[in-house]
Amino acid sequence: MLLKEKIGFYKVCFDSMQAGILVFNNSKEIVLANTPVSMFFQYTSEELQQLKVCTLFKKCNTFKNYLEYPDKRKFKSFLELTGVKKNGQEFTVEASFGRIEYDGVPYYKLLLTDISLRKKKEIKIKSLTYKLEEEVKLRNVELEDVVEKLRKSLSKEKELNYLKTKFIGLASHEFKTPLSAILSSTELMVKYADLDNIEKRNEHLSKIKSMINHLNNMLDDLLTLENIEAGEINLNITKFKLSSLIKDIYNNSKPFLKNNQKLIFINNEDCEISHDYKIITIILTNLLYNAIKYSKEKDVINVVLNTNKKNIYFSIEDQGIGIPENEQNLIFNRFFRAKNALYYPGTGIGLNIVKGYVQNLNGAISFESIENKGTIFRVQLPKISSYAKKSITN
Numbered sequence: 420m421l422l423k424e425k426i427g428f429y430k431v432c433f434d435s436m437q438a439g440i441l442v443f444n445n446s447k448e449i450v451l452a453n454t455p456v457s458m459f460f461q462y463t464s465e466e467l468q469q470l471k472v473c474t475l476f477k478k479c480n481t482f483k484n485y486l487e488y489p490d491k492r493k494f495k496s497f498l499e500l501t502g503v504k505k506n507g508q509e510f511t512v513e514a515s516f517g518r519i520e521y522d523g524v525p526y527y528k529l530l531l532t533d534i535s536l537r538k539k540k541e542i543k544i545k546s547l548t549y550k551l552e553e554e555v556k557l558r559n560v561e562l563e564d565v566v567e568k569l570r571k572s573l574s575k576e577k578e579l580n581y582l583k584t585k586f587i588g589l590a591s592h593e594f595k596t597p598l599s600a601i602l603s604s605t606e607l608m609v610k611y612a613d614l615d616n617i618e619k620r621n622e623h624l625s626k627i628k629s630m631i632n633h634l635n636n637m638l639d640d641l642l643t644l645e646n647i648e649a650g651e652i653n654l655n656i657t658k659f660k661l662s663s664l665i666k667d668i669y670n671n672s673k674p675f676l677k678n679n680q681k682l683i684f685i686n687n688e689d690c691e692i693s694h695d696y697k698i699i700t701i702i703l704t705n706l707l708y709n710a711i712k713y714s715k716e717k718d719v720i721n722v723v724l725n726t727n728k729k730n731i732y733f734s735i736e737d738q739g740i741g742i743p744e745n746e747q748n749l750i751f752n753r754f755f756r757a758k759n760a761l762y763y764p765g766t767g768i769g770l771n772i773v774k775g776y777v778q779n780l781n782g783a784i785s786f787e788s789i790e791n792k793g794t795i796f797r798v799q800l801p802k803i804s805s806y807a808k809k810s811i812t813n
Contacts, residue, residue, distance in 0.1 A: 439531035477501040713739035
């Protein structure tokens with residue numbers, strides 16, 4: 420007998436499928452079910468053939484509607500049904516309906532997939548989305564607090580109105596982009612969870628974290644303004660290697676790089692230093708993000724770090740739009756933006772913060788720039804002993 424004529428061969432193929440296949444008649448009696456169906460519902464094959472299909476599901480209306488209106492549009496696609504196991508436990512299955520005919524008698528088939536794990540993942544994604552929304556709400560409250568503090572600190576009505584205009588721009592532009600990225604990444608995470616694509620899901624989770632950090636950094640910048648204006652900076656002196664600093668800054672900068680932009684770090688001396696890790700990171704990050712933002716795709720950005728016994732030196736060089744010569748004397752002013760930078764996102768406070776930190780740390784900052792050719796910023800900071808004061812006051 421040929422293999423294709425052996426019923427046992429077809430039964431092995433039928434039972435070895437990963438999806439459950441269940442066949443029932445007009446009376447909703449189960450006439451055939453493969454092994455996955457038995458595993459899903461925890462009935463033996465013999466027990467299943469003594470049951471009606473409605474016994475396996477929480478609601479029977481779906482089957483009644485299908486038998487009466489099999490051509491309904493909803494039955495042309497996958498449906499989510501609640502299955503009930505032999506022990507009463509409920510779980511979610513994805514079902515596809517179909518009609519077959521044998522010896523002139525109609526039968527109905529169900530193609531079933533257990534999607535319980537996927538539903539659990541969706542719940543986790545929804546929980547994460549909720550937490551992100553709450554985080555954004557919290558950041559908005561903090562932003563409102565910052566606006567209120569700045570409002571109280573300004574003495575002149577003209578300057579107050581000017582700052583108010585800048586904050587409107589900040590809320591509508593600077594916060595909109597990362598919030599939109601967070602929303603789109605969250606939606607994509609749900610999609611990749613359905614496809615069980617962990618790598619893509621983690622990629623978007625990393626992007627969400629990066630955008631939240633970006634929002635947090637902008638809020639930190641606003642809070643920093645008041646401290647710099649008061650002339651007092653609280654230091655948190657720790658020992659760390661420059662290589663660790665570079666690694667963190669590089670990883671945080673990658674999501675902001677344009678297509679084929681190349682970021683090169685040159686560290687001529689990977690020594691251990693005592694300093695405020697966060698402040699150096701803020702200075703470097705502000706200058707680096709500007710270099711990335713104002714450079715074109717495929718441009719190269721170079722970051723060079725050096726040290727000697729007394730000082731730390733670093734430079735950031737780009738091939739971007741440069742700073743117009745007649746505006747270079749204004750570049751460190753708060754909220755100032757050069758005329759060729761107005762079409763790029765930004766608040767105009769980054770360089771003001773950088774200079775404030777550098778000056779309060781008794782350092783120095785300088786730059787050279789040619790419009791449409793590029794800019795290089797150079798920073799020198801004195802090394803700080805681990806026994807130094809925890810604050811510096813002008």
